[in-house]
Amino acid sequence: MEITFKILRFDPDKDKKPYYRKYTVKVEPGMTVLDGLNEIKWRQDGTLSYRRSCRSAICGSCAMTINGVNRLACNTQILLLKRKTIVVEPLRRFPVIKDLIVDMDDFFEKIAIIKPYLIANSPAGPRERFQSPEDRKLLDEAVICILCGACTSSCPSYWYNKNYLGPASLFKAYRFIFDSRDEGTEERLRIISDRDGLWRCHSIFNCVEACPKSLNPTYAIAELKKKIVTTKL
Ligand code: SF4
Ligand code: FES
Numbered sequence: 766m767e768i769t770f771k772i773l774r775f776d777p778d779k780d781k782k783p784y785y786r787k788y789t790v791k792v793e794p795g796m797t798v799l800d801g802l803n804e805i806k807w808r809q810d811g812t813l814s815y816r817r818s819c820r821s822a823i824c825g826s827c828a829m830t831i832n833g834v835n836r837l838a839c840n841t842q843i844l845l846l847k848r849k850t851i852v853v854e855p856l857r858r859f860p861v862i863k864d865l866i867v868d869m870d871d872f873f874e875k876i877a878i879i880k881p882y883l884i885a886n887s888p889a890g891p892r893e894r895f896q897s898p899e900d901r902k903l904l905d906e907a908v909i910c911i912l913c914g915a916c917t918s919s920c921p922s923y924w925y926n927k928n929y930l931g932p933a934s935l936f937k938a939y940r941f942i943f944d945s946r947d948e949g950t951e952e953r954l955r956i957i958s959d960r961d962g963l964w965r966c967h968s969i970f971n972c973v974e975a976c977p978k979s980l981n982p983t984y985a986i987a988e989l990k991k992k993i994v995t996t997k998l
Contacts, residue, residue, distance in 0.1 A: 768792045768843055770801055772813065773854040775861050783861070785852075786810075792843050798851065799827055799838040802865075815865035822977065825913030829865050830854040835915035835975040856918035858927075871927070872914050875934040879956055881941065884949030900945035906980050907940035916972035916982050928961040932972035932982035935963050939985035942992060954993055963989050 767789050775783035788805045799817055806813045816826040820839045827838040832852050843851060859867035885894060910933065917923050917931035930938075938957050941947045957963045963986050972982045 766792050766844070768801070768848075769850040770805060771850055771852045772802075772805075772864070773852075774813070774864050776812075776863055777861070790843075794844055796843050797839055798829075798831055798836075798841045798843055798853065801843055801851070802838060802853070813865075814863040823911060825911035828856055828913035828915045828918075828977070830856060830918075835919050835977075837913060837915075837977040840977065856914055858918050858924050859914065867914075869914060872917060872931070872933065873912075875917075875930050876912065876937050878930065879934055879938040879941075879953055880949060881937045883941065883944065883947055884952070885946055886948055894946040896945050903943045903945075904940055907936055907943070907985060909978050910936055910940070910980060911978060912937075913977060915975045915977055916980075919971040919975035921969055921971065922965045922967060926961065926965060929965040930957065930959075930962050932966070932986065935966070935989060936980070936982040936985050938963075939989055942989065950992075951996070951998060954989075954996055955998055957989060958993050958998070963993070 770788045770790055771785050772788065773783050774786045788809055790801045790804050792801065799820060802813065802815055817839065818824040818826045822837050822840040828835060829838055831838065831841055832846060832848060835856060853865065855861050855865045855867045859869060859872065862868050912933060914933060917933045920932055923929050923931045935957060938953050942950050942953050966986045968983055970983050
């Protein structure tokens, strides 16, 4: 079956503004949007730019907007979209570097702000820092996050206020604050209770809909809000 890819193109070195360009791709069952983009780049137009690496929904680099929804191109099957035309655009709100490649610096700086590593100053036991299965269960979702940015890019609070930490950063804060081995809870709670922190989340749930790993950052942010109001800082 022939499918039209309508792709938002922009090269800041050449173009005054973004424009759509159409390509026709012969699609077989099982082909993903990433396969379609590769087909275009390798056989029709080598100037098309996009990020990809693992092709297995693990690295998070191929997040983009596909028919208006943030998805991973490598695990979105074209025929399952049931459309003759697939509209592909860069993730919203991040500055475009070229075509579907966006600048993620601000996104990763906000992850770094919450100190995304174990803070444990007391000496470890003779072998390792143990954690009960019940405590580990609290992290089951948060450790799956692949930092693709689909959630933050879909968040109206982030569209409105670029200083807002955003769902991915807060989800990462949850991952360490609720880690029974971590001793940096108060430090992180102070960081995320800042005016551009978790109180900017209005539980709109766009991040939950956008997450390609079916995670729930809104729930994690709600748990963090409860933690803040029950912790003496
Ligand atoms: S929570 Fe989901 S959408 Fe957000 S960065 Fe992690 S994997 Fe991507
Ligand atoms: S290429 Fe790695 S998540 Fe899609």
